[in-house]
Amino acid sequence: MESRVAEFWGAPDLSVQIGGGASERQEAAAPKDDMDWAFGLSTPELRLFTTGLKQRLTPGPAATLGARVRGFFADLPVAPETDEPSPRLLVGALPFDRRADDCLFLPERAANRIWDMRSSAPRPSIRALTPEPSRAAYEAAVTQALAAMRASHGGAEPINKVVLSRSLKVQGDGAIDPFALWRDLKADPTAARFLTPLGKGAGGAMRRLVGATPELLVSKRGPAVFSHPLAGSARRSVDVVQDEAAAQSLLASDKDRREHALVVEAIMDLLAPYCSDLRAPPGPALVSTRTMWHLGTRIEGRLHRPDETSAAELAALLHPTPAVCGSPRDRAAERIHALEGYDRGFYAGAVGWTNAFGDGAWYVSLRCAETCGDQARLYAGAGIVEGSDPAAEADETSGKFQAVLRALGVDEASV
Structure with missing residues (x-):
């Protein structure tokens, strides 16, 4: 098993386990500069933790990602035989906007063991939560999106779905520790937890994207390719009867099933030319x-x-799917830029890895926060289709904020 695992990760002698049995035993403490570029991905299937920055992939847009990755690994010198060989993989994040620069890099070290967390700072108190835009402004944007969709149906390329997001600015009374936030997101074992650096922000502090996403964008292992899109959502209840009712109502919802079908159809259409089955x-x-x-x-x-x-x-091909953008993709993106009023950055982008063999996995960066110093910005979105109710869509985004808010120590918040 060990040799196949090593081949999967792209480091010939790297001892990495895959599967639920992989332990999160702590590594020895790494130097601060190494932790500045720490990357983590923990899913029910595999775990990957890296430290250090060895080399950046030249940033660029989604259209050139495949060629840049191929060129990077082709030019990468063969590592000398050592007791601890360098991994041959790229990790990092893709932004929501296909035209914007990505942030991928070759780490110094990779393992399945969690970083040393003993130096994590105490959780700061949260001084303020500021919705941007406000709930009322978000509902107004949903109404405008619905009007634009109806108006488009007389044209050659009607808009069928627009995913509108809103953000929540969090102000702490001290530095918000992204590693502690990542650890506390473990409360949801079904999600893929991720932490990735995005470069230095204001004041020299490292910006990081931290979250726990339920959605696999794409994974590849040899000839096998998988995607598990999610679209159509309902908030859960602590009451068992109400929770089951919410689930069955979602499953029977014509509006949500139409929204979901748009996503599946788009992914199937994009993958079909690449697949024999x-x-x-x-x-x-x-x-x-x-x-x-x-x-x-x-x-x-x-x-x-x-x-x-x-x-x-494959990630660059599929991203962003109608689950986080809309349909058709370019028309929906135009509406998003016009209505949201802010740059999503790496929210609703993708976080993951790819190795020198071409294998890898990418997850949609949802249920996440961008942290920098004593501030964090949370994001949540909802898919708008014909039949959407602005208040209900705002409720959905409020529910999606809760996982990260709880990890920050904020009890159920009405936002």
Whole structure:
């Protein structure tokens, strides 16, 4: 098993376990500069923790990612035989905007063991929560999106869905520790927890994206490719009867099933030219996190030419899906830029890894916060389709904030 695992990660002698049995034993403390570029991804299937920055991938847009990744690994010198070989993989994040620069890098070290957390600072008190935009402004934007969608249906390329997000600015009375936040997001074991550096922010503090996403954008292992899109959501209840009712109502919802079908269709259409076999079940299934119900569909395929197609290239192909942008993608993105009033940055982008063999996994960066010093900015969105209710969509985004707010020590908040 160990040799196959090492091949999967792209480091010939790297001892990495895959599966639920992988332990989160702590590593020895790393130098501060190494921790500045620490990356973490922990899912029910695998764990990856890296430290240090060895080399940045030249930043660029989604359209050039596949070529840049191929060139990077082609030019990467063969590492000398040592007791601790350098990993041959890129980790990092893709932004929401396909035209914006990504942030991927080759780490110094990689393992399945969690970083040393003993130096984590105490959790600061949260002084202020500021919605940007306000709930009322968000509901007004939903109304405008619905009007734009209706008006577009007389044209050649009607807009069928727009995903509108809102943000929540968090002010602490001290530095917000992204590693402690990452640790405390462990309360939802079904999610993929991630932490990735984004470069220095104001005042020289490192910006990081930290979250626990339920959504796999794409994974590749040899010829096998998988995607598990989620679209259509309902807030969970602590009352068992009400919780089951919310789940069944979501599963039966025509509006949510239409929203979900747009996502599945788009992913299938984009993957089809790359696959000799591609399949999905006829309808969605319920997927739960600690705070939300979702409609999900597992898509599976086999690639025509797996040696020529990397996981990063597939992520760039699919991203952003209608689950986080809308349909058609470019028209929906125009509406988002016009209505949201802020740059999403790496929210609703993707976080993951790809190795020199082209294998890898990328997760949609949802249920997350961007941290920098004593501030954090949380994001949440909802898919707007014909039949959407502005108040209900605002409620959905409020529910999606709760996982990160709890990890920050904020009890149920009305935002």
